[in-house]
Amino acid sequence: MKDISTKRVGLTDSVFFLSMGIIGGSYVLLILLLLVADIAYMVQGASWGEVVFENPMVLALAKPEIRYSIMLSLISCTLSAILSLLVAVPIGWLLSRFRFRGRNLLDAILDIPIVLPPLVVGLSLLILFQFWPLTARLPFVGMSLNEFVVYQIPAVILAQFAVAAAFAVRTMKATFDEINPRCEQVALTLGCSRMQSFMRVTLPEAGRGMLTAFTLAWARALGEFGPLLIFAGATRNKTEVLSTTVYLELSIGDLEAAVAVSLIMVFAAVSVLLITRVWGARDVMV
């Protein structure tokens, strides 16, 4: 008689879970190995004293130009993340709540910064600023927007923002999609104007999503390189941010310093990630 028992089910289930775990785990392992390799490269052959006091990271931190680049990175990433959130909230809400003519087109346009090669974003920004009115001399200021932005600090922020905002928009749209629109409608019946219902009901509900969008935009801005190189340049003590530092150190053959700065970036990104995770989790617990 044909065996129709199900005793082999247990085996196939464990094989299934094992293969899922192995396939998934290999990627997690790759991520961890990347970080471990950086650290291992830095500490190889050094004594404990050297590791603590003379490692390339400490040496890198001692250089004024690298301290400048850390400071500029922190400030520019924070500003571009704030700007990203500022545009992502209204766009995300409008896209999530309303079906209007041209909505699909708008949706596609918002993906352009994500799919466009970063260098092209930078080049396009550079070209945009060659056109009037951006080249027109502003009254009272004595300079044009072009002179004020291109190859200057504002270019760093604008280049970071141009790409980071697209990620923030995606996150905010998903956030608003998850919030029950009925809540806003109920607020309207309770006497709210559209603006009141948005500010008092929708935005507080979107708090966690806003935090995620901010973090994502911040991390994205930190890693931005291509557009910066073209649009803001890589001038030491002027438009140099951490990603540019890695490039500059590599270009003069100082691999140790490049790795050290990379690790500083890793710490910065992981810290932001952890802070927002902990903050977000606390928000849920309340």
Next chain:
Amino acid sequence: MIVVDNITVHAGDFVLRDVSFKLNAGEYGALMGRTGCGKTTLLEAIIGLKQVQGGAIQIGERDVTHERPAARGIGYVPQDGALFSTMTVRDHLAFALEIRRLPKDQIQNRVDELAQWLGIEHLLTRRPFGLSGGERQRVAMGRALSFYPAILLLDEPLSAVDEETRGEMYELLRRVQKQSGVTVLHVTHNAEEAREMADVVFVLRDGKIQKEGA
């Protein structure tokens, strides 16, 4: 009093045409109909969440057909409660009154009164997360009644409530209506619920309303 006079409402491809009914002040009306027959669309038109393409809606003596939801003075309890996840139960009850900038002591008094009516005094500092179906509906009802509306619209308020709590909720609804004197329109697809609660039953069938005495 609610008077719906020959209204036409579009909701996507779905159209409700020339719908009329009248519910007198202080009455408890049930609006029945199968799922997908347009009950919620009709309710949204009365509340002002959906534009009507024709006809008129009157609340009391006022024509509210083109008024914003905020100006209509209708308390609305949606099917899922739609509570505000970041607010405490107290915030829910005070919300509409804070929007109207009432003095703090008056808000406090109203919150206490509602909490007592609805038996949710012990929940005032809680947030919606973790409240039972019945508790959520009580909070949603308190929020809808807080600003002394003339009309209370309930959209399937007991669909998420278990059988045991249902009896309690019937009792509560009756008591609340008596205490507040509010005119209630209660949407349901449950015939027993309609018979149990309503003075008058409206049935929405094939886009038309038929009135049946309860």
